[in-house]
Amino acid sequence: MLDAMPNASPKLTAAIRGQIRDLVAGDLANFRDHLLRLTPASRRDRFNGYTDDSFVEAYAARSVKSGAVVIGYLEGGRVRGAAELHDVGQGNREAAEIAFSVEDAFQHRGIGARLFERLIVRALELGYRSLHVTTHPQNRAGRRSPASSEPCSAFSRRRR
Ligand SMILES: CC(C)(COP(=O)(O)OP(=O)(O)OC[C@H]1O[C@@H](n2cnc3c(N)ncnc32)[C@H](O)[C@@H]1OP(=O)(O)O)[C@@H](O)C(=O)NCCC(=O)NCCS
Numbered sequence: 061m062l063d064a065m066p067n068a069s070p071k072l073t074a075a076i077r078g079q080i081r082d083l084v085a086g087d088l089a090n091f092r093d094h095l096l097r098l099t100p101a102s103r104r105d106r107f108n109g110y111t112d113d114s115f116v117e118a119y120a121a122r123s124v125k126s127g128a129v130v131i132g133y134l135e136g137g138r139v140r141g142a143a144e145l146h147d148v149g150q151g152n153r154e155a156a157e158i159a160f161s162v163e164d165a166f167q168h169r170g171i172g173a174r175l176f177e178r179l180i181v182r183a184l185e186l187g188y189r190s191l192h193v194t195t196h197p198q199n200r201a202g203r204r205s206p207a208s209s210e211p212c213s214a215f216s217r218r219r220r
Pocket of ligand 1: 101102103105106107158159160161162163166167168169170171172173174193194195199
């Protein structure tokens with residue numbers, strides 16, 4: 061249940077070089093290429109298991125077409141991180157599944173936490189009451205943060 065916005069992480073006050081903005085249909089290739097650039101370990105953590113390139117390509121296209129909220133972190137014109145919100149109900153905005161990805165070379169700079177904060181604000185604006193992030197028990201990054209650092213404590217987490 062999302063009932064309060066927790067305090068901002070100190071990382072959120074640090075400077076970042078890139079830009080955070082909503083991704084639109086025209087960003088599909090850029091978003092897809094970001095997902096394809098994830099290292100095998102990060103890709104496995106992001107999708108909770110092995111996925112081949114064709115799955116990732118189809119997933120990116122489906123996300124954009126389905127009207128999912130995708131917020132991107134862009135540096136040098138390339139998407140280097142993304143936060144996604146996918147409605148999992150009947151479109152009644154009761155519950156959504158959320159997911160995060162930051163390319164390895166860009167991790168540990170607070171980008172994930174920033175994307176997370178943006179996504180939470182958007183989810184609240186849209187009226188979502190329940191957000192879920194799916195991780196597996198070995199996913200240290202996904203389980204520690206953003207999914208379980210301060211901003212994420214309002215989440216329930218599902219494990220596979
Ligand atoms: C989870 C993820 C989005 C975090 O992105 P990020 O930009 O590094 O996040 P932040 O810089 O805001 O890091 C916040 C904290 O997350 C934790 N964290 C991030 N990457 C980690 C890693 N590889 N191992 C363990 N903890 C990690 C740390 O506590 C980190 O703080 P620190 O850098 O001071 O140690 C990124 O690691 C990622 O894309 N992982 C692969 C996909 C995934 O697991 N997604 C989540 C499930 S959908």
